[in-house]
Amino acid sequence: MMKAIMKFIYQFASPKHFYRLSGKIIPWFAWLAAILLIAGSIDGLFIAPVDYQQGDSYRIIFIHVPAAWMSMFIYMVMAISGAIALIWKIKLADVIASSSAPIGAAFTFLALVTGSIWGKPMWGAWWVWDARLTSELILLFLYLGYMALESAIEDPRAAARACAILAIVGVINIPIIHYSVEWWNTLHQGATVTKLDKPSIHISMLIPLLLMALGFKLYYGAVVLMRARNKVLVTEQNNRWVKEIIG
């Protein structure tokens, strides 16, 4: 049974099969992402009510929070892919991990900068060295370190192994980011959605937040597959199926 499952996975993860299937999935992800992001932005900017405490400045939440969620989600994808690649030697897992890194770095950058832009009018400071902000900054450095490590090692297989190990070790930072607002005194507000209790955000603000969060996920799905397809074409360039596609 296990053998049959592994055979299926290996077949599914074969570069040729992946290239064909992902080509079909990308347009769906991309269009759905575009619709969700436009709807979420309109809802977030113009329809959701003004916050009684923060005025209109809180509308930055609809970019800031989904971007911060993505920064952690993509890191977990990279670590899990890295582990899969190390354990089962599935090359495609390495491709997914390395294709994810720049996207994760971009979302981390967005979370940090939009947080800073939101912090200025609300806290009176662009930046404070508290636990949430500092651990998120470390996440950005982890992404950049991952990308630097990958390009510094010439042998692609050795690079993939080293990167997978870095990604797995770096996972320790993820719970630190999430719980930082509980463990340490901080200016940053606590969780309003991702907690076991009922979310303490009003439904009229929760809907655009979830639209944006889902839009960001699908956007990531489309972009990571596009990047992975490009990598597969290059690494498999001596195979007949690639020659047939290029023509």
Place this chain on the structure above:
Amino acid sequence: MMEMLQMGKYGAYVWSSYGLALIVMGYVAFKPLLDKKTIFKELSMKYRRESQSNNKQEQA
């Protein structure tokens, strides 16, 4: 309408956040499309060179 765009007194903060997100996410999404074009061009040139050198070998 103008009032809506001004976002109270926070227009600059809100719009710069959304603008930045648009620029960053736009760049990240379009980069692989450009890369794909380059890869197709380079690989097709490489294959052409290979087939030409194969033909020459056969003729010789």
